[in-house]
Amino acid sequence: MKKGIQILLAGIKQIGFSLLLIQLFSCTSQSFDQEKPNILFIAIDDMNDWTGFLKGHQQAITPNMDKLAKQGVNFTNAHCIAPACGPSRTALLFGIEPYRSGLYPFYDQMKMDQSLLAKYVSLPQLFKENGYATYGSGKIHHGREWSFRKNGGQREWTENNQAVLDTLPELIYDYQGGFGNGRKMAFCPTKSPLEHHPDYVTAQYAEEVLQRNHTQPFFLAVGFVKPHLPFVCPQKYFDLYPNPIEPPVIKANDLVDIPWAGRSNAKLNDDFNFRKNDNWQKVHRAYLACNSWTDANIGWVIDALKKSTYRNNTIIVLWSDHGYHQGEKRSFRKFSLWEEATRVPFIIIDPRNNYQGDCGEAVSLQDVYPTLAEMAGLQKPNYVGGMNLLPWLKDPAKPKKQPAIITWGRRNFSIRTREWRYNRYFDKTEELYHHASDHQEWNNLADKAEFYKTKKEMATWLPKNEAPLVLQGKALHNIVDADQPSLEKAKEAWSRINSKIKPSLE
Ligand SMILES: [Ca+2]
Numbered sequence: 001m002k003k004g005i006q007i008l009l010a011g012i013k014q015i016g017f018s019l020l021l022i023q024l025f026s027c028t029s030q031s032f033d034q035e036k037p038n039i040l041f042i043a044i045d046d047m048n049d050w051t052g053f054l055k056g057h058q059q060a061i062t063p064n065m066d067k068l069a070k071q072g073v074n075f076t077n078a079h080c081i082a083p084a085c086g087p088s089r090t091a092l093l094f095g096i097e098p099y100r101s102g103l104y105p106f107y108d109q110m111k112m113d114q115s116l117l118a119k120y121v122s123l124p125q126l127f128k129e130n131g132y133a134t135y136g137s138g139k140i141h142h143g144r145e146w147s148f149r150k151n152g153g154q155r156e157w158t159e160n161n162q163a164v165l166d167t168l169p170e171l172i173y174d175y176q177g178g179f180g181n182g183r184k185m186a187f188c189p190t191k192s193p194l195e196h197h198p199d200y201v202t203a204q205y206a207e208e209v210l211q212r213n214h215t216q217p218f219f220l221a222v223g224f225v226k227p228h229l230p231f232v233c234p235q236k237y238f239d240l241y242p243n244p245i246e247p248p249v250i251k252a253n254d255l256v257d258i259p260w261a262g263r264s265n266a267k268l269n270d271d272f273n274f275r276k277n278d279n280w281q282k283v284h285r286a287y288l289a290c291n292s293w294t295d296a297n298i299g300w301v302i303d304a305l306k307k308s309t310y311r312n313n314t315i316i317v318l319w320s321d322h323g324y325h326q327g328e329k330r331s332f333r334k335f336s337l338w339e340e341a342t343r344v345p346f347i348i349i350d351p352r353n354n355y356q357g358d359c360g361e362a363v364s365l366q367d368v369y370p371t372l373a374e375m376a377g378l379q380k381p382n383y384v385g386g387m388n389l390l391p392w393l394k395d396p397a398k399p400k401k402q403p404a405i406i407t408w409g410r411r412n413f414s415i416r417t418r419e420w421r422y423n424r425y426f427d428k429t430e431e432l433y434h435h436a437s438d439h440q441e442w443n444n445l446a447d448k449a450e451f452y453k454t455k456k457e458m459a460t461w462l463p464k465n466e467a468p469l470v471l472q473g474k475a476l477h478n479i480v481d482a483d484q485p486s487l488e489k490a491k492e493a494w495s496r497i498n499s500k501i502k503p504s505l506e
């Protein structure tokens, strides 16, 4: 420092004060920018733990993500903020929990009061406001209006690829020959060329951005829309999987010890349909194929990064917006507070450091925002929730006492620690699972006297204050919660369907 001042004084004598200042500032700002890491932000839609690196299905083939998991920190006990695309992404990208924002269900952004969102700074916006060029393609927020909306989009993105995605022709696949219900519920290969697949186009866009000569640090967001329904992708990825596909191990009558509010989350109609004609087999196969297809797209982007000059200074964060049931607890899709729906792939790689290993502590996708801000040296807005995970990147074995908190509707919460899951619904009914001995969450221990203390301890993590539900722009609200207490309806529907299918369980 002293030496610097001496040089500065000498410089003032020699070349004049103003000229030096210009040099000093331009020099400082250039080296400042070069020190900033780039961010490759990979968002996946609806991928559960049926991947190689999370070992949720032994036949899953995901070599590219498996490699990433080894190169960085693989959070093996990571959970979504809410088990649905809309609320999960809203909370992650704006950095605020549903119980603090009041944004519990899905919203139609075009019908929302703009001032509601204007008080939040989205993650890409934060980077843009701090000197980054921000690029985006595919599903980042929920819905394209959210992702690249006319007004907000300019705040968030320096450039986005939505106009190209908008021109893609509809994918061709034989949905009428299948057992699904129309284009959105199909489980078969596509017949379109690769260039017509949105995820392929998004991957190509990312490759192109990575080949550019950047003059400022970049935040590149790629949002893959698979494995989200319909489960369709090129034939090649179906061909990876031999028959038969191992079905998940499902306990008969698993729902019996679950309170009604919890049972209302089960998707019994889908389960009922898929039990016919071995259809679950086709669903599982198509889902695994789509996971492999997503993995291939990720591989192309990573290859482009490795070939670029940015490989040593680009942080990669990979996450899926929530998990997925494949028949467990009579459920298909997400929308529940059980492990299948809340557990997600979540990997962070920082090539500037050698952070590596599996972290088994419970973490939340709510932590993405503060962690990335910290890693890039940016000041996060004061309202932002979640935790900085840097200590667990440095030491993945470090014990962590804070749980992951999952919210599904107002007053329905799941508290997940390393060892336990505690669910409490709006009507005060409960579930308690001991993961260390029951990773499938088969045995609800909430009524057992010997676990009263554990339950109480877990309950101390329940949020003390809850924001009221934001009504403006509210769209899909498919939750039985404090704002939609259709408990009787849910109860009736469950009994009706259960009586119809019960014999197949026994
Ligand atoms: Ca999703």
Ligand SMILES: [Ca+2]
Residues within 6 Å of the ligand: 253, 254, 255, 256, 257, 258, 441, 442, 443, 444
């Ligand atoms: Ca059970």
